[in-house]
Amino acid sequence: MDHLRRLGNSISIPIPPDENGFTGRECPNSDCEGYFKIEFGTGFKGKGLPCHCPYCGHTAGHDRFMTKAQVEYFKSVALRRVTDAFYEDLKKLEFDHRPSGGLGIGMSMKVKRDGPTPIHYYREKRLETEVVCSSCTLRYSVYGVFAFCPDCGQHNSLQILAKNLDMVEKMVDLAAGIERELRDKVTENALENCVSAFDGFGRELCRLYARKARSGTKPEEVSFQNLDVARTRLLALFGVDLSAKVSVDDWRGATKSFQKRHLVAHKLGVVDRSYLAKTGDSGAVLGRKILIGADEVKRLAKPIRTLASGMLANLQELGESE
Numbered sequence: 001m002d003h004l005r006r007l008g009n010s011i012s013i014p015i016p017p018d019e020n021g022f023t024g025r026e027c028p029n030s031d032c033e034g035y036f037k038i039e040f041g042t043g044f045k046g047k048g049l050p051c052h053c054p055y056c057g058h059t060a061g062h063d064r065f066m067t068k069a070q071v072e073y074f075k076s077v078a079l080r081r082v083t084d085a086f087y088e089d090l091k092k093l094e095f096d097h098r099p100s101g102g103l104g105i106g107m108s109m110k111v112k113r114d115g116p117t118p119i120h121y122y123r124e125k126r127l128e129t130e131v132v133c134s135s136c137t138l139r140y141s142v143y144g145v146f147a148f149c150p151d152c153g154q155h156n157s158l159q160i161l162a163k164n165l166d167m168v169e170k171m172v173d174l175a176a177g178i179e180r181e182l183r184d185k186v187t188e189n190a191l192e193n194c195v196s197a198f199d200g201f202g203r204e205l206c207r208l209y210a211r212k213a214r215s216g217t218k219p220e221e222v223s224f225q226n227l228d229v230a231r232t233r234l235l236a237l238f239g240v241d242l243s244a245k246v247s248v249d250d251w252r253g254a255t256k257s258f259q260k261r262h263l264v265a266h267k268l269g270v271v272d273r274s275y276l277a278k279t280g281d282s283g284a285v286l287g288r289k290i291l292i293g294a295d296e297v298k299r300l301a302k303p304i305r306t307l308a309s310g311m312l313a314n315l316q317e318l319g320e321s322e
Contacts, residue, residue, distance in 0.1 A: 002092075007085055011078045015070060018124040022141055025150065026067040027053035028060055035067065035125055036142045036150065043138025043151035054140065054147030069122035076120040083117045134159045146204045157204050161308050164197035165301045172294045183294075188264045190297045195261040198304050199224040205315055206237075212318045213237045225262065227255045227307075228278075234311070238318060245310030250303040256281060257300045263290050 017023045022037035034055035051062045066074075090111040099106035127141040131149075138151035148155050168190045175186035202224035210219045219237050224230045231242040243251045256279045263269050269292075271284045284290055 002089065007081060011081055013074050013077050015066075022124060022139075024067045024070065024124045025051065025062075025065040027056060027058055028064045029053060029056055029058040032056040032058060034143070035127075036140060036147070037124060037127060038141075038150050039139040043133065043136045043149075049151070052148050052150050052153040054142045054150055057148050057153070059153070067122075069120075072120040073122055076118065080117040080119060087111065087113060131156055131159070145200070155208065157201050157208075158308060158312055161197055161201040162305065165194065165304060168194050168197070169298055169301060172297050175294065184292070187292050187294050187297060188269065190294075191257065191261050191292055191300070192264060194297060194300055194304065195225055195258055198308065201308055202230060202311065205311060209238070209315045209318060212315070214239065225258065227251070227258050238315065240311065240314040240318075242307060242311060244314075246303050246306050250306070254300060254303045254307070255279070257296060260290050260292055264292070 015023050017040070018037070021039045023040055024035065024037050026036075027034045032053060032055055034053055036054050048061070050059050051065045052059050053065075094109055094111055096108040096110075097106050128143050129145050129147075130139070130141045131147065132139050133149040133152060133154065133156070135154045136149060136152040138149055140147075140150050145160055146155070146157050171186060171190045171193070175183045175190075178186070203220060203222065206213075206219040206222050213219045214237055217233075217237065222230060222233045222237070227242065234240045234242050246254070259275055259279050263271065263275055269289045271286055271288055271290050273286065275281070275290070276284060276286060
Protein backbone atom coordinates (compact mmCIF):
# COMPACT_ATOMS: atom_id res chain seq x y z
CA MET A 1 0.00 0.00 0.00
CA ASP A 2 2.74 2.45 -0.98
CA HIS A 3 0.39 5.07 -2.42
CA LEU A 4 -1.75 5.16 0.72
CA ARG A 5 1.32 5.27 2.91
CA ARG A 6 2.69 8.27 1.02
CA LEU A 7 -0.46 10.26 1.87
CA GLY A 8 0.68 10.28 5.50
CA ASN A 9 -1.50 11.04 8.49
CA SER A 10 -2.93 14.30 7.15
CA ILE A 11 -3.94 15.86 3.85
CA SER A 12 -3.32 19.54 3.10
CA ILE A 13 -5.96 21.14 0.88
CA PRO A 14 -5.66 24.86 -0.01
CA ILE A 15 -8.77 27.05 -0.15
CA PRO A 16 -9.05 28.63 -3.60
CA PRO A 17 -9.95 32.38 -3.44
CA ASP A 18 -12.49 33.88 -5.83
CA GLU A 19 -11.62 36.00 -8.85
CA ASN A 20 -11.19 39.09 -6.62
CA GLY A 21 -8.90 37.40 -4.12
CA PHE A 22 -11.57 36.87 -1.44
CA THR A 23 -12.11 33.69 0.57
CA GLY A 24 -15.53 32.89 1.99
CA ARG A 25 -16.12 32.62 5.74
CA GLU A 26 -19.22 31.58 7.70
CA CYS A 27 -20.05 32.37 11.31
CA PRO A 28 -20.14 29.21 13.47
CA ASN A 29 -22.71 30.79 15.79
CA SER A 30 -25.92 28.86 15.05
CA ASP A 31 -28.00 31.99 15.71
CA CYS A 32 -26.10 33.86 13.00
CA GLU A 33 -24.32 31.71 10.37
CA GLY A 34 -23.63 34.92 8.44
CA TYR A 35 -21.58 34.67 5.26
CA PHE A 36 -18.75 37.11 4.50
CA LYS A 37 -15.43 37.16 2.67
CA ILE A 38 -11.89 38.26 3.52
CA GLU A 39 -8.66 38.66 1.59
CA PHE A 40 -5.91 36.69 3.30
CA GLY A 41 -2.61 38.57 3.33
CA THR A 42 -4.24 41.88 4.24
CA GLY A 43 -4.84 42.99 7.82
CA PHE A 44 -2.92 41.52 10.74
CA LYS A 45 -0.06 39.12 10.02
CA GLY A 46 0.64 36.05 12.13
CA LYS A 47 -0.56 32.56 12.98
CA GLY A 48 -3.39 31.54 15.27
CA LEU A 49 -5.15 34.90 15.02
CA PRO A 50 -8.87 34.91 15.89
CA CYS A 51 -11.65 35.75 13.47
CA HIS A 52 -14.63 37.98 14.33
CA CYS A 53 -18.03 37.62 12.71
CA PRO A 54 -18.80 41.01 11.08
CA TYR A 55 -22.52 40.61 11.84
CA CYS A 56 -22.84 39.30 15.40
CA GLY A 57 -19.27 39.76 16.68
CA HIS A 58 -18.76 36.07 17.58
CA THR A 59 -15.04 35.29 17.95
CA ALA A 60 -13.24 32.00 17.30
CA GLY A 61 -10.33 30.53 15.35
CA HIS A 62 -10.34 30.77 11.56
CA ASP A 63 -10.74 27.00 11.33
CA ARG A 64 -14.21 27.43 12.86
CA PHE A 65 -15.29 29.87 10.14
CA MET A 66 -15.09 27.54 7.16
CA THR A 67 -18.26 27.55 5.06
CA LYS A 68 -20.39 24.45 4.57
CA ALA A 69 -19.49 24.44 0.88
CA GLN A 70 -15.77 24.53 1.71
CA VAL A 71 -16.14 21.61 4.12
CA GLU A 72 -17.88 19.52 1.46
CA TYR A 73 -15.14 20.45 -0.99
CA PHE A 74 -12.43 19.41 1.50
CA LYS A 75 -14.16 16.10 2.16
CA SER A 76 -14.52 15.29 -1.53
CA VAL A 77 -10.89 16.19 -2.33
CA ALA A 78 -9.62 14.11 0.59
CA LEU A 79 -11.81 11.17 -0.40
CA ARG A 80 -10.61 11.47 -4.02
CA ARG A 81 -6.96 11.34 -2.92
CA VAL A 82 -7.55 8.34 -0.65
CA THR A 83 -9.58 6.39 -3.19
CA ASP A 84 -7.10 7.21 -5.97
CA ALA A 85 -4.21 5.99 -3.82
CA PHE A 86 -6.13 2.86 -2.83
CA TYR A 87 -7.00 2.20 -6.47
CA GLU A 88 -3.37 2.54 -7.55
CA ASP A 89 -2.25 0.16 -4.80
CA LEU A 90 -4.87 -2.41 -5.83
CA LYS A 91 -3.84 -2.05 -9.47
CA LYS A 92 -0.36 -3.20 -8.48
CA LEU A 93 -1.89 -6.45 -7.24
CA GLU A 94 -3.37 -7.34 -10.62
CA PHE A 95 -2.20 -10.61 -12.15
CA ASP A 96 -2.98 -12.84 -15.11
CA HIS A 97 -1.87 -16.47 -14.94
CA ARG A 98 -2.40 -18.26 -18.24
CA PRO A 99 -3.98 -21.73 -18.24
CA SER A 100 -1.40 -24.44 -17.67
CA GLY A 101 -1.15 -28.06 -16.55
CA GLY A 102 -3.36 -30.98 -17.43
CA LEU A 103 -6.56 -29.26 -16.36
CA GLY A 104 -5.77 -26.01 -18.18
CA ILE A 105 -6.78 -23.81 -15.28
CA GLY A 106 -5.75 -20.13 -15.33
CA MET A 107 -6.36 -17.29 -12.87
CA SER A 108 -6.39 -13.51 -13.18
CA MET A 109 -7.44 -10.43 -11.18
CA LYS A 110 -8.37 -7.06 -12.69
CA VAL A 111 -9.25 -3.95 -10.69
CA LYS A 112 -11.89 -1.65 -12.22
CA ARG A 113 -13.93 1.31 -11.04
CA ASP A 114 -16.68 3.44 -12.53
CA GLY A 115 -14.56 6.59 -12.27
CA PRO A 116 -12.76 8.82 -9.77
CA THR A 117 -14.62 10.18 -6.75
CA PRO A 118 -16.41 13.41 -7.80
CA ILE A 119 -15.17 16.73 -6.42
CA HIS A 120 -17.79 19.00 -4.85
CA TYR A 121 -16.64 22.28 -6.39
CA TYR A 122 -18.24 25.50 -5.21
CA ARG A 123 -18.36 29.19 -6.05
CA GLU A 124 -18.07 32.00 -3.48
CA LYS A 125 -21.18 34.19 -3.18
CA ARG A 126 -21.45 37.77 -4.35
CA LEU A 127 -21.78 40.30 -1.53
CA GLU A 128 -22.83 43.95 -1.36
CA THR A 129 -20.19 46.06 0.35
CA GLU A 130 -16.40 45.90 0.22
CA VAL A 131 -14.48 47.51 3.08
CA VAL A 132 -10.82 48.13 3.86
CA CYS A 133 -10.55 48.39 7.65
CA SER A 134 -9.17 51.77 8.71
CA SER A 135 -7.51 50.16 11.73
CA CYS A 136 -5.81 46.96 10.51
CA THR A 137 -6.20 47.34 6.68
CA LEU A 138 -8.01 44.02 6.25
CA ARG A 139 -9.97 43.88 2.99
CA TYR A 140 -13.33 42.23 3.52
CA SER A 141 -16.79 42.01 1.99
CA VAL A 142 -20.20 41.75 3.66
CA TYR A 143 -23.94 41.90 3.14
CA GLY A 144 -25.42 45.26 4.06
CA VAL A 145 -23.07 48.09 5.08
CA PHE A 146 -22.18 48.10 8.78
CA ALA A 147 -19.95 45.36 10.18
CA PHE A 148 -17.25 44.39 12.65
CA CYS A 149 -13.81 43.93 11.09
CA PRO A 150 -13.20 40.14 10.93
CA ASP A 151 -9.54 40.75 11.84
CA CYS A 152 -9.32 43.41 14.57
CA GLY A 153 -13.00 43.42 15.59
CA GLN A 154 -13.41 47.19 15.19
CA HIS A 155 -16.88 48.25 14.07
CA ASN A 156 -16.87 50.20 10.80
CA SER A 157 -19.79 52.55 11.57
CA LEU A 158 -17.62 55.67 11.88
CA GLN A 159 -15.62 54.70 8.80
CA ILE A 160 -18.77 54.22 6.70
CA LEU A 161 -20.18 57.55 7.89
CA ALA A 162 -16.93 59.34 6.98
CA LYS A 163 -16.97 57.75 3.54
CA ASN A 164 -20.54 58.92 2.94
CA LEU A 165 -19.74 62.46 4.11
CA ASP A 166 -16.73 62.57 1.79
CA MET A 167 -19.06 61.57 -1.04
CA VAL A 168 -21.48 64.38 -0.11
CA GLU A 169 -18.69 66.96 -0.31
CA LYS A 170 -17.69 65.65 -3.73
CA MET A 171 -21.30 65.91 -4.91
CA VAL A 172 -21.43 69.57 -3.89
CA ASP A 173 -18.12 70.35 -5.56
CA LEU A 174 -19.18 68.68 -8.81
CA ALA A 175 -22.43 70.65 -8.83
CA ALA A 176 -20.63 74.00 -8.80
CA GLY A 177 -20.24 74.15 -12.57
CA ILE A 178 -23.73 73.12 -13.69
CA GLU A 179 -26.88 75.14 -14.38
CA ARG A 180 -28.66 76.66 -11.37
CA GLU A 181 -31.81 74.53 -11.30
CA LEU A 182 -29.86 71.30 -11.47
CA ARG A 183 -27.26 72.61 -9.03
CA ASP A 184 -29.96 73.41 -6.47
CA LYS A 185 -31.40 69.90 -6.84
CA VAL A 186 -27.98 68.27 -6.36
CA THR A 187 -27.39 70.44 -3.30
CA GLU A 188 -30.73 69.36 -1.82
CA ASN A 189 -29.86 65.72 -2.49
CA ALA A 190 -26.47 66.20 -0.87
CA LEU A 191 -28.15 67.60 2.27
CA GLU A 192 -30.54 64.64 2.36
CA ASN A 193 -27.62 62.24 1.98
CA CYS A 194 -25.82 63.95 4.86
CA VAL A 195 -28.78 63.49 7.18
CA SER A 196 -29.44 59.92 5.98
CA ALA A 197 -25.81 58.95 6.58
CA PHE A 198 -25.95 60.20 10.17
CA ASP A 199 -29.36 58.63 10.72
CA GLY A 200 -28.03 55.24 9.58
CA PHE A 201 -24.95 55.64 11.78
CA GLY A 202 -26.98 56.56 14.86
CA ARG A 203 -29.47 53.73 14.41
CA GLU A 204 -26.67 51.21 14.01
CA LEU A 205 -24.96 52.34 17.23
CA CYS A 206 -28.25 52.17 19.12
CA ARG A 207 -28.71 48.62 17.85
CA LEU A 208 -25.19 47.63 18.90
CA TYR A 209 -25.57 49.04 22.42
CA ALA A 210 -29.26 48.24 22.92
CA ARG A 211 -28.43 46.06 25.92
CA LYS A 212 -27.18 49.17 27.79
CA ALA A 213 -30.44 51.09 27.37
CA ARG A 214 -32.13 52.28 30.56
CA SER A 215 -35.76 51.91 29.54
CA GLY A 216 -37.93 49.38 27.76
CA THR A 217 -38.15 51.48 24.58
CA LYS A 218 -36.41 49.82 21.67
CA PRO A 219 -33.20 51.82 21.10
CA GLU A 220 -32.90 50.63 17.50
CA GLU A 221 -36.08 52.57 16.70
CA VAL A 222 -34.53 55.94 17.60
CA SER A 223 -34.49 58.29 14.59
CA PHE A 224 -31.63 60.74 14.04
CA GLN A 225 -33.32 62.87 11.38
CA ASN A 226 -34.30 65.40 14.05
CA LEU A 227 -31.31 66.22 16.26
CA ASP A 228 -33.28 67.73 19.17
CA VAL A 229 -35.54 64.66 19.38
CA ALA A 230 -32.55 62.31 19.04
CA ARG A 231 -30.74 64.17 21.84
CA THR A 232 -33.73 63.77 24.16
CA ARG A 233 -34.07 60.06 23.36
CA LEU A 234 -30.37 59.33 23.87
CA LEU A 235 -30.36 61.07 27.24
CA ALA A 236 -33.34 58.98 28.35
CA LEU A 237 -31.99 55.68 27.02
CA PHE A 238 -28.25 55.88 27.66
CA GLY A 239 -27.60 59.06 29.62
CA VAL A 240 -25.57 60.28 26.62
CA ASP A 241 -25.78 63.94 25.55
CA LEU A 242 -25.52 64.07 21.77
CA SER A 243 -24.68 67.79 21.80
CA ALA A 244 -21.93 67.62 24.42
CA LYS A 245 -18.97 67.56 22.01
CA VAL A 246 -20.00 70.45 19.73
CA SER A 247 -20.26 74.21 20.27
CA VAL A 248 -23.64 75.88 20.72
CA ASP A 249 -23.33 77.55 17.31
CA ASP A 250 -22.47 74.28 15.56
CA TRP A 251 -25.39 72.54 17.25
CA ARG A 252 -27.83 75.25 16.22
CA GLY A 253 -26.49 75.25 12.67
CA ALA A 254 -26.75 71.47 12.41
CA THR A 255 -30.30 71.35 13.80
CA LYS A 256 -31.36 74.06 11.33
CA SER A 257 -29.86 72.13 8.40
CA PHE A 258 -31.60 68.95 9.55
CA GLN A 259 -34.90 70.86 9.66
CA LYS A 260 -34.25 72.12 6.13
CA ARG A 261 -33.83 68.52 5.06
CA HIS A 262 -37.24 67.79 6.57
CA LEU A 263 -38.79 70.56 4.45
CA VAL A 264 -37.16 69.19 1.30
CA ALA A 265 -38.26 65.62 2.03
CA HIS A 266 -41.83 66.34 3.17
CA LYS A 267 -42.82 69.86 2.03
CA LEU A 268 -41.03 70.15 -1.34
CA GLY A 269 -38.77 72.66 0.35
CA VAL A 270 -41.55 75.14 1.22
CA VAL A 271 -41.16 76.89 4.58
CA ASP A 272 -43.95 76.21 7.10
CA ARG A 273 -44.73 77.54 10.56
CA SER A 274 -43.26 74.47 12.25
CA TYR A 275 -39.86 75.13 10.66
CA LEU A 276 -39.88 78.78 11.73
CA ALA A 277 -40.85 77.86 15.29
CA LYS A 278 -38.18 75.18 15.64
CA THR A 279 -35.29 77.09 14.05
CA GLY A 280 -36.01 80.79 14.45
CA ASP A 281 -34.54 81.20 10.98
CA SER A 282 -34.91 84.95 10.28
CA GLY A 283 -33.86 84.49 6.66
CA ALA A 284 -36.73 82.13 5.84
CA VAL A 285 -40.12 83.36 4.60
CA LEU A 286 -43.34 81.48 5.27
CA GLY A 287 -44.69 79.86 2.10
CA ARG A 288 -41.50 80.32 0.11
CA LYS A 289 -38.82 77.79 -0.75
CA ILE A 290 -36.01 77.35 1.73
CA LEU A 291 -32.54 78.38 0.61
CA ILE A 292 -29.82 75.72 0.88
CA GLY A 293 -26.31 76.78 -0.03
CA ALA A 294 -23.50 74.47 -1.10
CA ASP A 295 -21.24 75.92 1.61
CA GLU A 296 -23.88 75.17 4.24
CA VAL A 297 -23.96 71.49 3.24
CA LYS A 298 -20.17 71.25 3.31
CA ARG A 299 -20.04 72.95 6.72
CA LEU A 300 -22.58 70.47 8.08
CA ALA A 301 -20.15 67.59 7.59
CA LYS A 302 -17.85 68.92 10.35
CA PRO A 303 -20.34 68.92 13.27
CA ILE A 304 -21.76 65.58 12.06
CA ARG A 305 -18.32 64.00 12.32
CA THR A 306 -17.92 65.48 15.81
CA LEU A 307 -21.39 64.33 16.91
CA ALA A 308 -20.70 60.83 15.61
CA SER A 309 -17.29 60.39 17.20
CA GLY A 310 -18.59 61.73 20.51
CA MET A 311 -21.62 59.45 20.49
CA LEU A 312 -19.46 56.43 19.68
CA ALA A 313 -16.95 57.24 22.44
CA ASN A 314 -19.69 57.66 25.05
CA LEU A 315 -21.45 54.43 24.11
CA GLN A 316 -18.14 52.56 24.10
CA GLU A 317 -17.53 53.79 27.65
CA LEU A 318 -20.91 52.33 28.62
CA GLY A 319 -19.92 49.00 27.10
CA GLU A 320 -16.56 48.97 28.91
CA SER A 321 -18.26 49.68 32.25
CA GLU A 322 -20.01 46.28 32.25
